[in-house]
Amino acid sequence: MAKQMHETPNLDALESGPWPSFVTGLKRLAKENDMMVDLLGQLETSYKTRFGYWKGGTVGVIGYGAGIIPRFTELKDENGKPLFPEAAEFHTLRVQPPAGMHYTSQLLRDLCDAWLETGGSGLIAFHGQSGDIMFQGIKTENVQAAFDRLNEMGFDLGGAGPALRTSMSCVGAARCEMSCYDEARALRTVINNNLDDMHRPSLPYKFKFKFSGCPNDCVNSIQRSDMATIGTWRDNIQTNQAIADEWMANHSMEDLVNMVVNHCPTKAISLRKIGKEKAEGESVLKVGPDTEMAIDNHNCVRCMHCLNVMPGALLPGKDKGVTILVGGKGVLKIGATMGTVIIPFMKLESDEDFEKLNELARNVLDFFAENALEHERTGEMIERIGLANFLEGIGLEVDPNMILHPRTNPYVRTDGWDEEAEKWFERKRAAA
16 A cells, blocks of 8 residues: 655646646556655655755666666755655666667566566656656666666666767658668667767767658757768659649649648749650659649758658659768757758668768767867867867868858858869769
8 A cells, every 4th residue: 555645736736737747647656656655745845846856876787887867855854864755766767769669569568567576666758858768766776676677678778977878760761651761770880889888978978869761850860969860862852643643632732832832941842834844853743634743853952841741742762861960959058059961961771881870970979079078069069169170080071061051141252162162073073
């Protein structure tokens, strides 16, 4: 029988609205778990005082320096004893998920059983921003047993602290027709070859890899990762007339204009009468008895909108690869930043391609480890030292496609631009 519930008027108010509340889930767990009863008590106190009462510490498992987030209560009585003793220690295990977040129903049940049977609170989050399965709420004395049980099931701890963090990849090639490469293989190649930096923190601050199969970027790699690998293509958008006919059978021409044509950010999509000769770099679909829709692929910026609205009728091109960006992160020293392109396009198909990706990842990690300041993310380091110095440090040539935004100052001398452009083209030809 669980201990008596604490009075929680502030938390109760969070259940009064029309949307599901996390409080309801915590109360359900508290019916059979004293740790959750006292967690609700501490949380209610925080809502009253508007102050958090958790502090860190050192908690780990044998052989690992990261993967556990320690939380100890600061709420004590006059004798120094915890006000909510069952939740006085509420540590979190960060556990690496399968690439692409693939689970069977039985595996999910087994994870839940393992968590409860080894002393866990029963609270699990799928998934943290770094991709981890977050097993939240366990006492220090039970941490090793919980890890051992999960490890026997084939799972490993993820990253925490100033370390390489657990990676994320979208479901990608397993289920999505927009996928432009093997995201799961890319994740496993990079992470498995750099596990030591995850388990034994030695970096100035955290570092995240993320892998998205197409520019839809379903794992927010461009916003939330220090090195983002995003699928793309460099030829024409593929078309399927039969699926386009089905789409048009359920939509009007007005729908096509308002939902597709008018939403193209570069106005690369247009409607015209049938009969005009198809130009090089155009993708064309018949959308009416005498009307066709043309996409000027030279002006397409891969925003994915038209492909998402007309799935199957429009698909990524056949010459697929990835764009690689660095420097994305949430708010910290210089505010939120998105990644900056360092490789506009590279193929990612052969063993050599994946080894090239891993080598680049290692070079970026090493440069970050040697040059970043404490508590400084990759994007902030690049902001401080300059992109040109960063590229030189990791051995990459400057590319005209590495731009933050188009030039806005018209007063720029162009003396020698032709000569510099020719040097760049010569390097490209030599590399090919």
